[in-house]
Amino acid sequence: MKKRNEESAFSAICNAQRIACAPFEFEAARSLRDFGILAALDKAGDAGLTEEEIKAVSGLSDYAVRVLLNAAEGAGILRTESGRTSLTKTGCFLLNDPMTKANFDFAADVCIPGVAKLSDSLREGRPAGLSTLGPWEGTLYPHLRELSHPARESWFGYDQYFSDNAFSDTVSRVTALHPTLLCDIGGNTGKWAIRLAKADSTIRIRIVDLPEQCETAAANISSAGLSDRVECFPDDVMSDTTLPGDPDVWWMSQFLDCFGEADVVRILKKVRAAMKPGSRILILEPLIGNQKFPIGDRCLAAFSLYFTAIANGCSRFYSEADFRRFALDAGLEVKSVENGLGIGHTLITLTRSDAS
Amino acid sequence: MKKRNEESAFSAICNAQRIACAPFEFEAARSLRDFGILAALDKAGDAGLTEEEIKAVSGLSDYAVRVLLNAAEGAGILRTESGRTSLTKTGCFLLNDPMTKANFDFAADVCIPGVAKLSDSLREGRPAGLSTLGPWEGTLYPHLRELSHPARESWFGYDQYFSDNAFSDTVSRVTALHPTLLCDIGGNTGKWAIRLAKADSTIRIRIVDLPEQCETAAANISSAGLSDRVECFPDDVMSDTTLPGDPDVWWMSQFLDCFGEADVVRILKKVRAAMKPGSRILILEPLIGNQKFPIGDRCLAAFSLYFTAIANGCSRFYSEADFRRFALDAGLEVKSVENGLGIGHTLITLTRSDAS
Structure with a gap:
């Protein structure tokens, strides 16, 4: 005892x-x-x-x-x-407090009452609480824009609060690498890519995402007058397609936490297969265990249950140890791990194991 | 600041x-x-x-x-x-821990997801979360026996955990008064009355409750072989009927917390109108502010929202100050307040103001 x-x-x-x-x-x-x-x-x-x-x-x-x-x-x-x-x-x-507010509103407006279906979700491996947000099955992602008020505002508020706060830190890390071409996998609306393109007038960017996301992103890129340097490549990263191998940097920000472990490894293997010598993968994620204070780790562990009960039934916020395991399984090597970007993101740099 | x-x-x-x-x-x-x-x-x-x-x-x-x-x-x-x-x-x-378990199971199985309708309940003055338990309107009370598993077990588990723990303390306080006739208002299934009758072979008891509760109570009393000393008096305490005035002691245990403030005063006035000289009212309630430890007060204040969102939309666990106000409004005098019965009940003794 x-x-x-x-x-x-x-x-x-x-x-x-x-x-x-x-x-x-x-x-x-x-x-x-x-x-x-x-x-x-x-x-x-x-x-x-x-x-x-x-x-x-x-x-x-x-x-x-x-x-x-x-x-x-x-x-x-x-x-x-x-x-x-x-x-x-x-x-x-x-x-x-903006962070508390982002968390609280997300919990109140998106996750309740769905999170009460946690036991069903765990047992069945599907987000049993998703139907509390709309007449949907599968995952929440294709329906984000269909969310009603205030769930929609609170979802995007949560997502953007954390990514926006990491923006200046991540842009400086990326531009310091002087990439010719960066591939932004899961680039979504193109928001980050557009900001990066504005911060570095020489960089070219390729957004890889589902066709419907690429449509939105292409419109935003065009509005920003950046169509000459930022392009879209519609692809389902879970498919067996081959990605073009010309990028120097592969960028995945708050993306892999939307996939289960086996799929994270599958995506990393797909990227690895395309990687040219000297290129690297940069992964930006909030990691459980790497937060500045214990309450930060506690929040991530709690909000992971949103993925379980509402978003997809199979993903979560991961730890550094998880990502080291995924890298090993995918034939990648962890070159560096930098904590403390933005509110509490970690930047993990990976290369091909055979490239060192 | x-x-x-x-x-x-x-x-x-x-x-x-x-x-x-x-x-x-x-x-x-x-x-x-x-x-x-x-x-x-x-x-x-x-x-x-x-x-x-x-x-x-x-x-x-x-x-x-x-x-x-x-x-x-x-x-x-x-x-x-x-x-x-x-x-x-x-x-x-x-x-x-039996108390934590009673609270937790009650919250999990009875109050979620209904408590998420708290804002609607507060605005509309009705238990907007009641419909999460069954196709019901009004109050939960007539439907307690229709609750499905595990809500039913958790509701009765919560109710009985707290009342059972106060049993021996309350019986000794009541028998010390040597009442000839005790009127148990809101006597429900007759459980407490039967135990009291078994503990004191001279006492007579009259249960006052709604007709459907009296049916259940009468059956239980008959099974216990106590029909000669324990009787039922079907009555809606909220109606304008007159209660028989022969009891020495009027007993209300975990009963008044099911009514809004105005109705508590109305019930007390109805009893006062029936009270004979020398008789007294004993009220047993868990009171916010009179618990042994702050966490006890905190639990009562939190679980009060069950009344708001699920049970009736208008009642709560009260404080000693609340009951002193109700007594004053009903023309009653507080003779004594004894804390610490059972888990955390308070026994309040009232007499008619003009009887002292």
Whole structure:
């Protein structure tokens, strides 16, 4: 019993009870957000608001305000003293910290109620919660633009918050390599490729993605006046096609976490087969275990269940050890691992094992 | 900014992120329970289990086990070291502590996904999540016996865990008063009345409840051979009927939390109108603010949202201050307040204000 004893029994029972309370407290936080109470309390500062003022702001009844404030006080989001309620710092961050907000909105608007289908998803190997977002089967990806409000805004908000924050770091790493041609696999809307092309006027970029994504990307590239240097190559990376081998750099950003382990290795093998001597693969991913603080690793591990229950039923945020294993299986060598790009991304550089 | 500064910014941002992660971690815990992984890890003790052993126990895939263990480790439920996974104390309590289990199962099986309708419920003053349990409107109470597995077991498990634990304490308090006739308002299945009648062979008991509850109670009383001393009085306490005034003690246990504030006062006034000189009301409730530890108050405040979103849309667990206000409004006087019965119940004794 040595290990277990490191934690006091009292602290452990509180943790266990907190897990049981969590679904209620999450919903209390969501309601405080939706009824504008978090924002009003933030504006009121330490002076706080009375119950009457909170009723006026939210349009809620006495009862609704009381039951909500009680639950939120338990969760440490706010406190009531002498009839006045004010936000705690936790409440302030819930409202104002961009990362917390991106995570919270994504959980609230995209993942609930679907994540409650986690057990079915794990058992069946399919995202059993996907149908809570629309009449869809398979994966979420072809339907992202069909998501209704506010799920759509929260999905793209989450995705872009993390990738946008890594942008300047990644562009400087890539331009330092002076590539002639970069292949952006899973280039999606072309957003990153366009920014890179603007940052380096000599680089050429090829986006590889599904035909429907390439259409969107091509339109964006054309609007940006970059069609002479940024091209699209429609391809399903899971197919047995061969990719053109002329790129110096193969770029995969927040892409491989959308695939199960076997498919990650398959994609890496397909790229490896196309790679010319001296070329390299750059993979940008948030890795579990490589975050600056434990809470960052905890968030990634928790939000991995979004892939399981909602997005595809088979992928997750991976660890550095996972990627080292994938590289080995694909006949690739890990040349470098750089942590701390943007919010908490890691840049992994791979070459062909036989090229070193 | 003085008050907010009492909490460190780092600790606050971790708290805020934990709230965002909570729905995922709750579901991870539920899946660990459902697939027998919590139980297997508990049995394995500190030696723990390998991933292969967890796969064998659960019947899950490599992927499912990994994504689940990662999320649960983040939540502090288990830890993996050198390829072996063991429960933390938090994980042990989640599985083995009866109170945590009652709370967790109730949240998982009764309240999810309905509690996600909290904002609608608060806005509309009706339990918008009730329809997730069955094709019902109004309140949950008439449909308790229609709940499907495992919601039914978890509902009654929660209800009985808390009331059963207060049983011996409450019986001794009641028998010490030597009542001739006790009126058990909201006596439900007659379980408490039967136990009291068995503990005191002279007492007579009258159960007041809705006609359908009285039918169940009468059958149970008859089976227990107590029909000569325990009777049923079918009545809707919300109606304008008059109650017979002969009881010495009026008993309401975990009953008034099922009503909104105005209705609690209305019920108390109805009882007051019937009370004979020297009689008293005993109210047994878990009160927010009167729990032994802060986590107890936090649980009650969180689980209050079950009433809001699922049970009736208008009630909650109350505080001592609430009951003092209700008593005043109903023309009753608080004679005593005794905390700490059972798990965390409070016994409030009221008399008519004009009777002292």
